[in-house]
Amino acid sequence: MNKKIKLLASLSAIAFLAGCATDVKDCDPNSGDVSLVTKFNCQYSGTYQKRIDDRQKQLTDETALNSELKSVVKELQQELNRQDMEFGEAKAINDAARGRLNNLLQNLKQKTSSSQSLQAQINEIETLVNQSPQSNSEIEKRLQLEELKSKVSQLEQDLGLGL
Incomplete structure (x- = not known):
């Protein structure tokens, strides 16, 4: 009987130790x-x-990744705010220049009412000034500005104001 108890204890120990070989999947509480x-x-x-x-x-x-992402988002927002402020300042300067140019063109129209060619040039410049660009492309805006500058310079020369 003693042998049977030893054998049973050995088999129980083996069965118990076999349970020690648990897999990570087996230890998932879910x-x-x-x-x-x-x-x-x-x-x-x-x-x-x-x-x-x-x-x-x-x-x-x-x-840590979330914190880094929040930091990047904050930096991007600051850059957007800075660009918005620069854009607003540039737009205000542009609007003020456009208003002064429109006033100047109105005064020139009154003073040069006798010359058809000067009136045509003034009208052409007015059209360029009051055109709202179809695109927000900086290159197109720059080209439009260069064209306007060229027309104003030509008008200056025709009025005898150019140097």
Whole structure:
């Protein structure tokens, strides 16, 4: 009988130790109903702690990434705000120049009412000034500005004001 007890104890120990060979998947608390032996083995083998440590590292990494992303978003927003301010300032300067130019053209129209060619040039410049560009392209705006500058210079020469 003593042999039977030893054999039974040996078989129980082997069965119990076989439970120590638990897989990481077996130690997932979300996997469903896990036996008490498996839970003990997961705890004893350190699989639960490894899982906790892995999740903590993942959380730390994702928190750092989130912080970095927030920083980048903040920098981009600051750049957009700066560009909006520059655009607003440039638009205000442009609007003021356009208003002064329109006033000047109105005065020139009155003073040169006897000359058809000068009136045509003034009308052409007025049309260019009051055209709203179809595109917001900086290159197209620059080209339009250069054309306007050229027309105004030609008008200056025709009026005898050019140097």
